Amino acid sequence: MSEEDRVPGASAAAVSTPDGKADRGGGFPVVDRQDFSETTFLLEVSHPQMARAARPGQFVIVMLDDHGERIPLTIADFDREAGTITLVVQAVGKSSREMQARMVPGARLFGLVGPMGIPSEISDARKVICVGGGLGVAPIYPQARAFKEAGAYVIGVVGFRSRELIFWEQKFRDVCDEFVICTDDGSAGIKGLVTQGIEQAIAAHGDIDELVAIGPPIMMRACAEATRPHGIRTMVSLNPIMVDGTGMCGGCRVRVGGRIRFACVDGPDFDGHEVDFDDLMARLARYRPQEREALDRYDASCRRLAMAPEGATSEKA
Numbered sequence: 001m002s003e004e005d006r007v008p009g010a011s012a013a014a015v016s017t018p019d020g021k022a023d024r025g026g027g028f029p030v031v032d033r034q035d036f037s038e039t040t041f042l043l044e045v046s047h048p049q050m051a052r053a054a055r056p057g058q059f060v061i062v063m064l065d066d067h068g069e070r071i072p073l074t075i076a077d078f079d080r081e082a083g084t085i086t087l088v089v090q091a092v093g094k095s096s097r098e099m100q101a102r103m104v105p106g107a108r109l110f111g112l113v114g115p116m117g118i119p120s121e122i123s124d125a126r127k128v129i130c131v132g133g134g135l136g137v138a139p140i141y142p143q144a145r146a147f148k149e150a151g152a153y154v155i156g157v158v159g160f161r162s163r164e165l166i167f168w169e170q171k172f173r174d175v176c177d178e179f180v181i182c183t184d185d186g187s188a189g190i191k192g193l194v195t196q197g198i199e200q201a202i203a204a205h206g207d208i209d210e211l212v213a214i215g216p217p218i219m220m221r222a223c224a225e226a227t228r229p230h231g232i233r234t235m236v237s238l239n240p241i242m243v244d245g246t247g248m249c250g251g252c253r254v255r256v257g258g259r260i261r262f263a264c265v266d267g268p269d270f271d272g273h274e275v276d277f278d279d280l281m282a283r284l285a286r287y288r289p290q291e292r293e294a295l296d297r298y299d300a301s302c303r304r305l306a307m308a309p310e311g312a313t314s315e316k317a
């Protein structure tokens, strides 16, 4: 990478500019945004090189600005012709909330590294259930599409808390032979968890070859337990805490089949029947007090900014 290709303030090894060209504005422009709910939003980001290279199941590591935290986000979709990748974010803590507040069309993400992780294996399964829940609904879409393109019969099962939170229904219907929505409150589709949708699909089809699930660990564990008695191959996409994303820091250590694996380089997809979900959940909860503290500080700084007289400046969060 030449000197002029560098994004100001970013390390050359960590960040490249879109299409390998110098972007004198620095960073990666947000070209579209959709808000699905109060907490979930979609960003379409211009990065032709990334859009060309991305495969289902891969992720990027994003930095909002030069002092921002590195956060991993799945590439929920990519458009090679338009040269964009799609990220769907759930604002759960300080960095994702800040991203929600600042990333509007025209704004720029400071850093975008990837595509990272081993692409999902689109096996030669003839009949597949693709399950997404919570922040897993968006990333399961490219896998459902890839299975469909490979000629499989695809049953999509997605879970939301209620009807107002549903997104991408038509997009899923276009690539699924059957599509089941589950809601916690019964306001749309089946009332209940995605496992009910899975049990319904297994009862109707005796020849399911594979299930792929993305969502909160507790959901993926329930999916793996639903398929275990039937001997259905079950792949899950793990979301441990990641820092460097290159296998160096050990932050994303997971236990699979009694062995230690690093989700960023050995995954993120693993055999759900072999994953130690208790260990994953314990590790995810490890920094809760610090995460709470960072969010409280951010909220307080937002309140101070809102109360400050016009023209006054405020310290950073």
Ligand SMILES: Cc1cc2nc3c(=O)[nH]c(=O)nc-3n(C[C@H](O)[C@H](O)[C@H](O)COP(=O)(O)OP(=O)(O)OC[C@H]3O[C@@H](n4cnc5c(N)ncnc54)[C@H](O)[C@@H]3O)c2cc1C
Pocket (backbone or CB within 6 Å): 059, 069, 070, 071, 072, 073, 074, 075, 076, 087, 088, 089, 090, 091, 092, 093, 094, 095, 096, 097, 135, 139, 238, 239, 240, 241, 242, 243, 268, 284, 285, 288, 291, 292, 295
């Ligand atoms: C491979 C992978 C793909 C992911 N894809 C998506 C996605 O497409 N959309 C999405 O909304 N979220 C995704 N996540 C989770 C996302 O990275 C976290 O929600 C985000 O880092 C939270 O940061 P925060 O500062 O907003 O919240 P915090 O308050 O810092 O953390 C909230 C919770 O997020 C998790 N988390 C925090 N820091 C990290 C980290 N560095 N790496 C992983 N998890 C963390 C922890 O469970 C934590 O309890 C993915 C995680 C991984 C590992």
Ligand code: FES
Pocket (backbone or CB within 6 Å): 241, 242, 243, 244, 245, 246, 247, 248, 249, 250, 251, 252, 253, 262, 263, 264, 265
């Ligand atoms: S994120 Fe550091 S080893 Fe995987």
